[in-house]
Amino acid sequence: MSAILAQGLTRIYRRSAEEIAALSGVDLTVEPGEFVAITGVSGAGKTTLLNLIGCLDRPTSGLLKLLDRDVRALRGKDLETMRRQHVGFVFQDYCLIPTLTVEENVALPLLFSRALHQRDRVKDLLARVDLQHRSNHLPRELSGGEQQRVAIARALVNNPEILLADEPTGNLDSKRGNEIVALLRDMNHIKGLTIVLSTHNLNLANRADRQIKLADGRVV
Amino acid sequence: MVIFQFISVVLKELRRHRTRSALTISGVALSVCVLVSLLGLGTGYRTSLIHSIDRLGYHVLVTSKGCPYEAATLLMQGGVIPMYMDEAIHREILRDADVATTTRLFLGSLPVHREGFSLITGIEDSFLEMKPWLTFQRGEWFGEGATDEVILGYSVAAYYRKNIGDDFPLGGMGQTFRVRGIFDRSGTQDDGTIFVPLGVAQRLFDKKEKLTGIGVKLKNLSRIDGFSERVFEIPSVQVITMAQVQRTLLDLLGTARFFIGTVAIVAVAIAVLGVMNTMLIAVFERTREIGVMRAIGASRGDVFALICAETLTICTIGGIAGGGIAVLGSRMASEAVRAILPFAPPGVLVQIDGILLIGGIAMAVGMGILAGIIPGWRASRLHPIAWMR
Numbered sequence: 052m053s054a055i056l057a058q059g060l061t062r063i064y065r066r067s068a069e070e071i072a073a074l075s076g077v078d079l080t081v082e083p084g085e086f087v088a089i090t091g092v093s094g095a096g097k098t099t100l101l102n103l104i105g106c107l108d109r110p111t112s113g114l115l116k117l118l119d120r121d122v123r124a125l126r127g128k129d130l131e132t133m134r135r136q137h138v139g140f141v142f143q144d145y146c147l148i149p150t151l152t153v154e155e156n157v158a159l160p161l162l163f164s165r166a167l168h169q170r171d172r173v174k175d176l177l178a179r180v181d182l183q184h185r186s187n188h189l190p191r192e193l194s195g196g197e198q199q200r201v202a203i204a205r206a207l208v209n210n211p212e213i214l215l216a217d218e219p220t221g222n223l224d225s226k227r228g229n230e231i232v233a234l235l236r237d238m239n240h241i242k243g244l245t246i247v248l249s250t251h252n253l254n255l256a257n258r259a260d261r262q263i264k265l266a267d268g269r270v271v
Numbered sequence: 272m273v274i275f276q277f278i279s280v281v282l283k284e285l286r287r288h289r290t291r292s293a294l295t296i297s298g299v300a301l302s303v304c305v306l307v308s309l310l311g312l313g314t315g316y317r318t319s320l321i322h323s324i325d326r327l328g329y330h331v332l333v334t335s336k337g338c339p340y341e342a343a344t345l346l347m348q349g350g351v352i353p354m355y356m357d358e359a360i361h362r363e364i365l366r367d368a369d370v371a372t373t374t375r376l377f378l379g380s381l382p383v384h385r386e387g388f389s390l391i392t393g394i395e396d397s398f399l400e401m402k403p404w405l406t407f408q409r410g411e412w413f414g415e416g417a418t419d420e421v422i423l424g425y426s427v428a429a430y431y432r433k434n435i436g437d438d439f440p441l442g443g444m445g446q447t448f449r450v451r452g453i454f455d456r457s458g459t460q461d462d463g464t465i466f467v468p469l470g471v472a473q474r475l476f477d478k479k480e481k482l483t484g485i486g487v488k489l490k491n492l493s494r495i496d497g498f499s500e501r502v503f504e505i506p507s508v509q510v511i512t513m514a515q516v517q518r519t520l521l522d523l524l525g526t527a528r529f530f531i532g533t534v535a536i537v538a539v540a541i542a543v544l545g546v547m548n549t550m551l552i553a554v555f556e557r558t559r560e561i562g563v564m565r566a567i568g569a570s571r572g573d574v575f576a577l578i579c580a581e582t583l584t585i586c587t588i589g590g591i592a593g594g595g596i597a598v599l600g601s602r603m604a605s606e607a608v609r610a611i612l613p614f615a616p617p618g619v620l621v622q623i624d625g626i627l628l629i630g631g632i633a634m635a636v637g638m639g640i641l642a643g644i645i646p647g648w649r650a651s652r653l654h655p656i657a658w659m660r
Contacts, residue, residue: 102656105566107565107566107655107656108654108655108656127571128570131568131569131570131571134565134566134567134568134655135567135568135570136568139567140566140567142563142566146559146560146563146566148280148560148563148564149287150280150283150284150286150287151280151283155276155279155280158276159280159564159567160567160568162276162277162280163564163567163568163569163570163573164568167276205567206567209568
């Protein structure tokens with residue numbers, strides 16, 4: 052069973068009479084425990100591909116399976132459950148909730164999955180990303196690297212099988228960027244987490260098990 | 272646990288925009304305050320009115336024929352009944368076998384201390400027999416044959432700061448009376464009345480041998496219908512029973528309460544629209560955060576519940592604050608109403624009891640649910656990646 056299987060995956064956006072193909076017939080297989088880097092220039096379709104894999108968007112055509120489940124067949128609550136339980140998402144600009152503390156941000160997915168009794172996981176994850184001493188701070192009191200580590204902890208709190216990271220180092224300097232990738236690498240090694248990371252930084256991409264390059268919405 | 276965390280998220284969001292939250296809560300508080308106060312006014316006014324009517328002391332009032340609304344209103348609120356009947360009618364009524372006691376009345380208004388008009392009532396000894404609860408705080412009944420004495424109602428004495436033996440200018444001719452007695456507080460219109468002997472009132476208004484009303488107490492209240500029919504046969508006279516007065520005034524009050532209710536509903540509707548508008552703006556501003564929440568696992572229901580919980584919190588806090596302000600300000604509101612309606616019945620005009628207060632807060636909670644539906648629905652329909660586009 053593949054963690055991610057895409058065949059002929061296509062996403063077309065329609066604006067008025069114009070059709071824009073963000074992805075055109077992408078074939079892709081990611082095995083469980085793999086660390087894959089999606090590379091390509093801006094506009095190549097990296098974010099669109101991650102949004103489709105993360106069940107944030109729906110493909111126009113093609114096959115997409117996550118953990119052997121056909122995503123196109125999922126509707127409403129099943130899609131929400133897939134997002135909540137099986138996929139973790141890390142965004143380029145962290146996307147933390149500014150009014151909540153570090154600990155509350157990390158615990159937020161537990162609130163949505165009605166699993167606050169697993170709060171010990173929050174402390175464990177904060178310790179793993181080395182932010183236990185910042186648990187009561189607000190996001191604005193943290194550096195960019197720290198905020199991204201909080202976002203990673205949040206993405207992992209529901210114990211997903213797949214972690215998707217969309218340009219997670221895009222807003223960080225190279226030192227902080229390396230730290231983040233090292234952290235992801237550790238998670239991949241220690242927990243056997245399947246990670247798909249998008250980046251246009253080849254140095255970071257080289258640290259993945261495998262690279263998939265996108266250009267104009269196609270795998271090249 | 273989940274619910275506490277949920278509430279914590281909501282409260283932190285409200286604290287984020289303190290001014291906006293405070294203004295929205297104030298709007299709700301204001302509308303609930305208006306709602307509770309207006310309903311309290313309806314209740315209080317009705318209670319005071321019924322109490323006032325009950326304490327008139329007569330079973331029936333005989334007056335000159337005229338508009339019953341006018342007669343009832345004037346009877347209750349005081350004022351000049353511009354029609355008079357002869358004293359002979361009183362003698363005729365006295366002959367009726369069902370009559371236990373009567374008291375002749377002459378009501379009018381005169382300038383006092385050059386500060387506007389006050390209600391003057393000419394009375395006779397039997398007046399106190401009709402109203403055994405009316406006792407003297409100070410002083411005593413008119414002296415035998417007195418022509419320059421007044422007895423003051425409790426509020427009049429307090430307002431003019433008069434004591435026994437003080438001079439009391441009355442009427443436009445510069446005649447000065449002397450305060451002979453001051454009644455204790457009765458909680459009726461008598462508190463705001465200046466009493467003079469019946470003959471003196473007739474002389475002051477130049478209506479010798481004329482009356483504006485005759486209060487009648489019957490030996491048996493069950494005979495009231497027969498008595499009324501007999502009195503109706505007397506030309507140019509009408510009988511007003513206290514039940515009629517009560518019904519007439521409560522009918523009038525019912526109409527007023529309908530309009531009061533309408534105003535209250537409009538106030539509530541405006542508040543609901545205000546909260547809804549604020550929350551729609553908040554949802555628009557938080558498109559990104561809502562999208563992120565959806566991305567990290569929030570269901571449509573979670574997002575809907577979060578937004579509804581915010582409106583519910585705003586409205587509940589506003590409802591409690593508004594209800595509290597209404598309770599604390601009820602006395603002031605009563606005085607304000609009395610300043611606008613000087614002939615309003617005595618007593619607490621704005622009565623807010625526990626049920627009304629809880630009802631007002633429950634209404635605020637209902638407002639919160641109502642105001643949250645559209646913003647909550649809009650938020651729950653946001654696509655998880657709408658903010659990225």
